[in-house]
Amino acid sequence: MMLDPKLIKEKPQIIRDMLKARNVDFDLDTLIECDQKRREFIIKTDELRKKKNQVALEISQKKKQGEDASSILSKMKNTSAELAKLEVEQEDIESTYSKLALTIPNLVHESVPIGADEGANKEIKKWGNIPVFDFKINDHIDISENLDLVDLERAAKVAGARFYYLKNDLVRLNQSLISYGLDFLSKKEYSLVQPPYMINRESMEGAVIADDFEEVIYKIEDEDLYMIGTSEHAMAAMRAKEIIEGKDLPLRYAGVSPCFRKEAGAHGRDQKGIFRVHQFDKIEQFIFSRPEDSWKEHERMLAITEEFYQSLEIPYRVMLLSTGDMGKVSAKTYDIEAWMAGQNAYREIVSCSNCLDYQARRLKIRFRDKTNEDTKYLHTLNSTLIATTRILVSIMENFQTNDGHIRIPSVLQNYMGNQKEI
RNA sequence: GCUGAGAUAGCCAAGUGGUACGGCGGCCGUCUCGAAAACGGCUACGCGCAAGCGUGCAGGGGCUCGAAUCCCUUUCUCAGCGCCA
Numbered sequence: 001m002m003l004d005p006k007l008i009k010e011k012p013q014i015i016r017d018m019l020k021a022r023n024v025d026f027d028l029d030t031l032i033e034c035d036q037k038r039r040e041f042i043i044k045t046d047e048l049r050k051k052k053n054q055v056a057l058e059i060s061q062k063k064k065q066g067e068d069a070s071s072i073l074s075k076m077k078n079t080s081a082e083l084a085k086l087e088v089e090q091e092d093i094e095s096t097y098s099k100l101a102l103t104i105p106n107l108v109h110e111s112v113p114i115g116a117d118e119g120a121n122k123e124i125k126k127w128g129n130i131p132v133f134d135f136k137i138n139d140h141i142d143i144s145e146n147l148d149l150v151d152l153e154r155a156a157k158v159a160g161a162r163f164y165y166l167k168n169d170l171v172r173l174n175q176s177l178i179s180y181g182l183d184f185l186s187k188k189e190y191s192l193v194q195p196p197y198m199i200n201r202e203s204m205e206g207a208v209i210a211d212d213f214e215e216v217i218y219k220i221e222d223e224d225l226y227m228i229g230t231s232e233h234a235m236a237a238m239r240a241k242e243i244i245e246g247k248d249l250p251l252r253y254a255g256v257s258p259c260f261r262k263e264a265g266a267h268g269r270d271q272k273g274i275f276r277v278h279q280f281d282k283i284e285q286f287i288f289s290r291p292e293d294s295w296k297e298h299e300r301m302l303a304i305t306e307e308f309y310q311s312l313e314i315p316y317r318v319m320l321l322s323t324g325d326m327g328k329v330s331a332k333t334y335d336i337e338a339w340m341a342g343q344n345a346y347r348e349i350v351s352c353s354n355c356l357d358y359q360a361r362r363l364k365i366r367f368r369d370k371t372n373e374d375t376k377y378l379h380t381l382n383s384t385l386i387a388t389t390r391i392l393v394s395i396m397e398n399f400q401t402n403d404g405h406i407r408i409p410s411v412l413q414n415y416m417g418n419q420k421e422i
Numbered sequence: 423g424c425u426g427a428g429a430u431a432g433c434c435a436a437g438u439g440g441u442a443c444g445g446c447g448g449c450c451g452u453c454u455c456g457a458a459a460a461c462g463g464c465u466a467c468g469c470g471c472a473a474g475c476g477u478g479c480a481g482g483g484g485c486u487c488g489a490a491u492c493c494c495u496u497u498c499u500c501a502g503c504g505c506c507a
Contacts, residue, residue, distance in 0.1 A: 039469070039470095042468070042469050042470095042476085043469065043470080043475095043476095045476085046468090046469065046470095046475060046476040046477085047475080047476090049475085049476055049477080050475060050476065052487095052488085053441075053475095053476085053488095055487080055488090056440070056441085056487075056488050057440080057441065059440070059487065059488070060440035060441080060488080061440090063440070064440080069487085070487095072487080073487045073488095074487080075487085076487040076488070077487055078487095079487090080486095080487070080488085200497095224497095242432095243432070243466085245432090245448095364467095368465090369449090370448080370449045370450080370465085371432075371447090371448045371449050371464080371465040372448085372449045372450060372463090372464045372465045373449080373465085375466080375467095
């Protein structure tokens with residue numbers, strides 16, 4: 001359901017290689033066995049259903065002619081009982097099969113470096129000059145405290161750790177980034193979307209693997225609703241169960257929404273400030289593409305995102321993630337890491353992935369060019385354009401001035417009423 | 423939230439217990455110098471090398487030899503009422 005089931009039957013070695021490259025523990029042998037049994041059950045139950053249909057037809061004809069049908073009624077009864085028994089066994093197999101099948105990771109593109117963790121990531125590009133300061137610089141926590149731009153203590157009182165109140169000109173800068181980002185993508189043939197911030201489980205499962213739910217996603221109590229961790233979730237599901245006309249592809253969406261994340265596995269990391277938080281605003285690029293165009297779209301999306309950061313004058317580098325650092329849903333992921341002067345390091349701000357037909361299979365999103373052709377699964381891609389809190393950090397730290405203020409990047413000044421400094 | 427009416431294929435839509443009627447749109451073909459018209463076929467998913475077969479009437483459950491159809495339930499849509507930024 002997530003990978004092409006034909007692979008399981010015909011080319012299991014491809015899956016085996018992927019599991020090895022990703023170094024994940026997965027019971028492929030059980031899956032293969034279930035798949036085979038599943039097919040046998042389909043053949044057996046279909047055969048019985050055929051018999052049932054034939055008998056039903058007989059009964060119907062006899063009754064129409066006023067004849068007595070009681071002798072074949074019992075035949076029908078037996079067949080139905082036999083089928084019902086088989087169906088119970090079949091459900092068992094199907095449920096084991098789909099549980100496994102839904103957790104198998106995506107295939108990996110051949111260009112992806114194989115490695116255990118982020119140490120194997122490959123830097124493929126650097127842009128911009130790292131700012132040099134002739135004074136002692138502060139990190140974003142000190143800067144925002146000095147200028148009264150963030151209140152972390154009261155947020156902790158009201159909501160807990162990893163929450164924040166943005167204040168004053170930082171609120172305006174946050175809004176400016178969103179406005180600028182939306183305008184930017186509008187000019188690149190994206191349609192703007194503001195999605196639901198809560199979606200049901202079925203939709204969430206299309207974009208997220210079940211194991212990741214607990215660690216990442218907030219659930220609404222007593223409702224079949226989950227807070228989106230990114231608008232990617234809501235936008236992938238937007239077209240679920242649809243057959244899209246080939247001439248409409250590619251569909252490029254720019255989704256803007258808050259994002260909610262538990263950050264359950266991140267204890268102790270980035271504990272201070274607004275770098276790693278439970279809630280932030282994000283503009284996400286999401287593309288439904290023809291399979292043959294998806295790698296081209298992937299590069300295009302990366303190029304657009306780079307252009308965006310160049311316009312903001314933020315130095316960055318592009319990393320090609322290794323198998324150990326990449327998400328299970330993605331076949332290839334570029335991260336963009338922005339320079340954060342206060343940390344004297346490049347930090348992740350963008351993740352740009354091609355998911356091939358993995359999400360499309362889970363969500364049943366297909367396309368076709370001609371109505372008498374078979375439908376095909378399309379490809380989905382996603383990339384951050386901007387997760388605002390991290391860029392706020394980068395801007396505060398990189399653009400800080402000698403007298404303790406923050407220079408506003410020139411492309412944003414329009415959006416700030418021509419203000420040049422905070 | 424209450425009351426009522428609904429949910430059938432890409433769209434519209436018939437079907438009150440016995441093989442899902444029909445129309446529109448779209449695609450392919452025949453015809454034509456070409457097009458239009460007309461006519462024929464195709465236009466959800468699964469299994470199978472194939473011939474074929476099965477499934478699918480919003481989701482789940484039930485009664486029945488047999489369910490789109492009867493019963494229960496959930497979701498959603500529409501109308502009216504109520505509440506509300």
